[in-house]
Amino acid sequence: MIKDYFKVAIKNIFNRKLRSWLTMIGIFIGIAAVVALISLGSGMQKAITSQFGKIGANRISISPGGAIAGPLSENLGSGILYSSDVEAVRNVKGVEFATGPIAAYVELEFNKEIEYVALMAFDDDTKTLRYMEEMGLAEVEYGRQIKTGATREVILGNRIANDLFDKPIQVGNSIYVDNYKFNVVGIQKKSDSSMFDTVIRISKKTAEDLFERENPSNIFAKVDDNYEPTEVLGKLEKALRKEHNVDEGEEDFTIEIAADVIESFTRILTTVQILVxxxxxISIxxxxxxxxxxxxxxxxxxTGEIGIMKAIGARNSDILTIFLIESGMLGLVGGLIGIFIGVGIGKAVEVIAKAAMNSNILQAHFPWYLILGSLLFSFLLGAIAGTMPAKQASKMNPIDALRYE
Amino acid sequence: MFFDFFLIACRNISRRRLRSWLTMVGIFIGIAAVFTLVSLGNGFEKALIDEFEKMGTDKLFVQPGKGFFSTPGSLKNVLSDYDLELIKKVKGVETAAGMNYKIxxxxxxxxxxxxxxxGISTDPEEKKLLFEMQNFKVAKGRELESSDKYKILIGAQIAKGLTFDKEVDLRNTIKIDGIDFKVVGILESMGNPQDDQTMYIPLKTEKEIFGEGENLDYIMAKTSFNADQDRVAADIxxxxxxxxxxxxxxxNFNVQTSAQLIESFNTxxxxxxxxxxxxxxISIxxxxxxxxxxxxxxxxxxTGEIGIMKAIGAKNSDILTIFLIESGILGMMGGLIGVLIGVGIGKLVEVIVKTALLIDYITPEITVGLILGSLAFAFVIGAVSGTMPARQASKMHPVNALRSK
Incomplete structure (x- = not known):
C-alpha cells in the first residue's frame, strides 16, 4: 500500500519535471550552504580540540594578574609570579609536575635583517621536555632539542625558519637574539596553528643569565592522575595566597584548568557559527x-484526479499521505543534491584556504550524522511544507472535486 | 498601452492570490535579511567614521610593534618620554602626548x-590633545590637574555601578594595587563598555606605581594646519x-595616520x-x-489565453512585456514587504544591543538610496527570473496555444 503511494508520488513529480526541478533547486541551494558551513565549522572545532586535546583536563595554568588580555601580554598585568612560586606549586599535594617558563618579545637578527618575535624559555631538563612533548609544543623536524646545560642554543618555530626572513634559516646557522649570538640547533615541526610556529625557544637558564629575567611569565602544572584537578586547584590557590601574602578575593594571580580555557574559546566559536x-x-x-x-x-x-480517487474509495488519510510523500520526496531529493554540492563546496574551501593561508585550520569535516541528519531534515522539511496543501486536498468534497474540471 | 499591460499583470497576480503571496514570501524573506545586514553594516561603518572624525583627521598614532591592532601596552620599553620630545620637534607636528596602559x-x-x-598626561597642552582625541568629556567633577597625584577619573559605567555592583561617586576612594586613589571626575559615556569601564590616572603616578620608568605605550600627535599627514608620519x-x-x-614601531586607521578598520x-x-x-x-x-x-x-491574445493581434513583444511586468511586480511587492520587515528587524537589533550589551555603535543606517535601491533590485530580480517563462510564452504558436485547452 505505502509502496503504491510512493509510486504515485514519484510519477507525479516526474509528470511536472520542470516545476519539480525548480522546487528542488530552492531546497538544495539552502541545504548545500548549510552543509558546507556546518562541515567547515565542525572541522575547525575538531582541529582546535585536537590541538589542545593534547593538553588534557589535568593541566593547570597559572598567570599573573587578572589574565584578561591573553598570553604573551605579561607586561600588561600588574601582578608578578616569582621563581619561588614554582617551588610552592611543586610542593602542593597532587601536583605531579610544574614548570615556569619565561616569555618575552625579542629582537631577532639574521643575515642583517631584523624581526621581532616571541621567545619562550623552558627548563632544559628531560622532565620538562617530556611535558612539552605531551602538549605538542616541542616536536623538532630538523636538528635536535636543546642539550641540558647548553647555552646559546636556540630552536626556531617553523614559520620563523622558513617564512620570516628573506633567506630560510637552517640548522647550524647563527642568529642574534637581542644582540646575543645563538646557534640554531633545531627547527620545530609545523603545527596546526600559527601560534607555535612563530616562537623561538631557548633554555630558561640562558634567558635568566642573558636577559636578567628570573620571574616566570606563567606556571604550567600537571595534576597527578589520582587527584581531582578542581581539588588541587583549590589547594594551589591557598598555597599561592600564602606565598603572596594576600587574602581571599585579593589574589594577584589567576589559576585556570586548561580545559576550561579551551571550552570558553569553543563557546565563542560556536556562537559565531550559529549566527552564520x-x-x-533563511534560504532553506x-x-x-x-x-x-x-x-x-x-x-x-x-482536483479532478482527487475526486476520482475519492469516488473509488480513497480515504481522506490516503490522499493526505500521497501528497505528503510527494512533498517529502521533493525535499529529500533536493537535500540529497544539496549534500553533494555542500560537500563539494566544503572541500573546495578547504583546498583554497590551505593554499591561500598556509594553514590547516579550515578543514571540512563530514560526520555520518551530518549527512543522515541533513537527509532526514530535508525530508521532514518537505513534508511539513506540504502539510497545508495536502490537508486541503484530503478534505475536498468528492462531488465538488469531480465537478471542478 | 503600457498601462494596460500593468492592469493585466496586476489582475493576474491578484487572481492567483495564494500562489502570488507564497512567491512574494520567498522574496521578502531574503530582501529583509539582506536589507537588515546592509543597514546595520553601514550604520556600524558610519559610527566608526564619526568616531574618527570626532578625533580629527589631523592625528597621527605612534605605537610599538610592526602592524595594527596589537594589544596596547603589551610591548614595553620601545617608545619613551625622550621619543615624545623628539616627535614634538618634528616639522609639521603641532603637539603630541603619551599614554600608558596597564591591567x-x-x-x-x-x-x-x-x-x-x-595613565594620561596632566600637562595642560598634552591633556587637551588627549581629551580631544579620545573624545573625553567630564560629566561630573573635574579633569586631572598637573598637581594631582593619587587622583582618578572614571568611566561612566563604573560610576553607574556596572563594574563593582555599587555606584561610585566623586570623592570615593578606589584602590589600585592597594594604593588609595580619590575620584575627582566622572566621564560622559563613550558608548561602549571597554571605554566606559576604564580608569584614568596621572601618567606620572602610573609610571611610579607600576615601575614603568621612561616607557610610553602609545604616542598621539596632532599635525599643524595644512601639514601633509603622510610626510609628517614619514618624518617621525x-x-x-x-x-x-x-x-x-x-x-619595532609604526606610525599610522587617521586615514590609514579608518581604512584598516573599514577593510x-x-x-x-x-x-x-x-x-x-543565497535566500534571494x-x-x-x-x-x-x-x-x-x-x-x-x-496557454489558451495567450493563444487568444495572439489571435486578435498581440505581438510577441506584447506577451513578453505582460509576463515580465507580472514577474517584476511579484519581485517588487516582495521587496517592499522585505524592506518594511528589514527596517523593523534593524531597529529591533539596535534596541537589543543597546540594552543588553550597552553598545551604541550598532544603529541601522536606513537611507532613501538603500530603500529605493532594494526596491529596484527586487523588481529586477523578479523580471530576470521571469525572463525564461515570458520568452516561452511569447514564442508560442497561436494555433497550438489555442488548441491546448
Missing amino acids: ISIAA VVGAVGITNTMYTAVLER | ARIEFKDISKYSWVI MKTLRREKGVREGDE VLNIVTVALISIAA VVGAVGITNTMYTAVLER
Missing part, C-alpha cells in the same frame, strides 16, 4: 515556501 | 577585580629610526559584512527560483 548558519538557513525557509507553493498548485491541478 | 587589580568597597588603568619614522639607530624595515569590517550578506543573499536566489517556477506555471495555465 542561521543566516544561511524560502525553499520550503517554494515547496508549499508547488504543492498548492499540484492540488489545484489534480 | 591592574582594582578594589572598591571590598569588591576587587582586574581592569584597565590608563625617520627621526625615531635615527634616534634608535635602526635601518628602514627593521623598526576588516567590509570583509565581514560582505561575507554575511553573500550568505544571506532561492526566492528568485520560486518566481521562475510560479511564472512557468502561470504560462502553462494561461
Whole structure:
C-alpha cells in the first residue's frame, strides 16, 4: 500500500519535471550552504580540540594578574609570579609536575635583517621536555632539542625558519637574539596553528643569565592522575595566597584548568557559527515556501484526479499521505543534491584556504550524522511544507472535486 | 498601452492570490535579511567614521610593534618620554602626548577585580590633545590637574555601578594595587563598555606605581594646519629610526595616520559584512527560483489565453512585456514587504544591543538610496527570473496555444 503511494508520488513529480526541478533547486541551494558551513565549522572545532586535546583536563595554568588580555601580554598585568612560586606549586599535594617558563618579545637578527618575535624559555631538563612533548609544543623536524646545560642554543618555530626572513634559516646557522649570538640547533615541526610556529625557544637558564629575567611569565602544572584537578586547584590557590601574602578575593594571580580555557574559546566559536548558519538557513525557509507553493498548485491541478480517487474509495488519510510523500520526496531529493554540492563546496574551501593561508585550520569535516541528519531534515522539511496543501486536498468534497474540471 | 499591460499583470497576480503571496514570501524573506545586514553594516561603518572624525583627521598614532591592532601596552620599553620630545620637534607636528596602559587589580568597597588603568598626561597642552582625541568629556567633577597625584577619573559605567555592583561617586576612594586613589571626575559615556569601564590616572603616578620608568605605550600627535599627514608620519619614522639607530624595515614601531586607521578598520569590517550578506543573499536566489517556477506555471495555465491574445493581434513583444511586468511586480511587492520587515528587524537589533550589551555603535543606517535601491533590485530580480517563462510564452504558436485547452 505505502509502496503504491510512493509510486504515485514519484510519477507525479516526474509528470511536472520542470516545476519539480525548480522546487528542488530552492531546497538544495539552502541545504548545500548549510552543509558546507556546518562541515567547515565542525572541522575547525575538531582541529582546535585536537590541538589542545593534547593538553588534557589535568593541566593547570597559572598567570599573573587578572589574565584578561591573553598570553604573551605579561607586561600588561600588574601582578608578578616569582621563581619561588614554582617551588610552592611543586610542593602542593597532587601536583605531579610544574614548570615556569619565561616569555618575552625579542629582537631577532639574521643575515642583517631584523624581526621581532616571541621567545619562550623552558627548563632544559628531560622532565620538562617530556611535558612539552605531551602538549605538542616541542616536536623538532630538523636538528635536535636543546642539550641540558647548553647555552646559546636556540630552536626556531617553523614559520620563523622558513617564512620570516628573506633567506630560510637552517640548522647550524647563527642568529642574534637581542644582540646575543645563538646557534640554531633545531627547527620545530609545523603545527596546526600559527601560534607555535612563530616562537623561538631557548633554555630558561640562558634567558635568566642573558636577559636578567628570573620571574616566570606563567606556571604550567600537571595534576597527578589520582587527584581531582578542581581539588588541587583549590589547594594551589591557598598555597599561592600564602606565598603572596594576600587574602581571599585579593589574589594577584589567576589559576585556570586548561580545559576550561579551551571550552570558553569553543563557546565563542560556536556562537559565531550559529549566527552564520542561521543566516544561511533563511534560504532553506524560502525553499520550503517554494515547496508549499508547488504543492498548492499540484492540488489545484489534480482536483479532478482527487475526486476520482475519492469516488473509488480513497480515504481522506490516503490522499493526505500521497501528497505528503510527494512533498517529502521533493525535499529529500533536493537535500540529497544539496549534500553533494555542500560537500563539494566544503572541500573546495578547504583546498583554497590551505593554499591561500598556509594553514590547516579550515578543514571540512563530514560526520555520518551530518549527512543522515541533513537527509532526514530535508525530508521532514518537505513534508511539513506540504502539510497545508495536502490537508486541503484530503478534505475536498468528492462531488465538488469531480465537478471542478 | 503600457498601462494596460500593468492592469493585466496586476489582475493576474491578484487572481492567483495564494500562489502570488507564497512567491512574494520567498522574496521578502531574503530582501529583509539582506536589507537588515546592509543597514546595520553601514550604520556600524558610519559610527566608526564619526568616531574618527570626532578625533580629527589631523592625528597621527605612534605605537610599538610592526602592524595594527596589537594589544596596547603589551610591548614595553620601545617608545619613551625622550621619543615624545623628539616627535614634538618634528616639522609639521603641532603637539603630541603619551599614554600608558596597564591591567591592574582594582578594589572598591571590598569588591576587587582586574581592569584597565590608563595613565594620561596632566600637562595642560598634552591633556587637551588627549581629551580631544579620545573624545573625553567630564560629566561630573573635574579633569586631572598637573598637581594631582593619587587622583582618578572614571568611566561612566563604573560610576553607574556596572563594574563593582555599587555606584561610585566623586570623592570615593578606589584602590589600585592597594594604593588609595580619590575620584575627582566622572566621564560622559563613550558608548561602549571597554571605554566606559576604564580608569584614568596621572601618567606620572602610573609610571611610579607600576615601575614603568621612561616607557610610553602609545604616542598621539596632532599635525599643524595644512601639514601633509603622510610626510609628517614619514618624518617621525625617520627621526625615531635615527634616534634608535635602526635601518628602514627593521623598526619595532609604526606610525599610522587617521586615514590609514579608518581604512584598516573599514577593510576588516567590509570583509565581514560582505561575507554575511553573500550568505544571506543565497535566500534571494532561492526566492528568485520560486518566481521562475510560479511564472512557468502561470504560462502553462494561461496557454489558451495567450493563444487568444495572439489571435486578435498581440505581438510577441506584447506577451513578453505582460509576463515580465507580472514577474517584476511579484519581485517588487516582495521587496517592499522585505524592506518594511528589514527596517523593523534593524531597529529591533539596535534596541537589543543597546540594552543588553550597552553598545551604541550598532544603529541601522536606513537611507532613501538603500530603500529605493532594494526596491529596484527586487523588481529586477523578479523580471530576470521571469525572463525564461515570458520568452516561452511569447514564442508560442497561436494555433497550438489555442488548441491546448
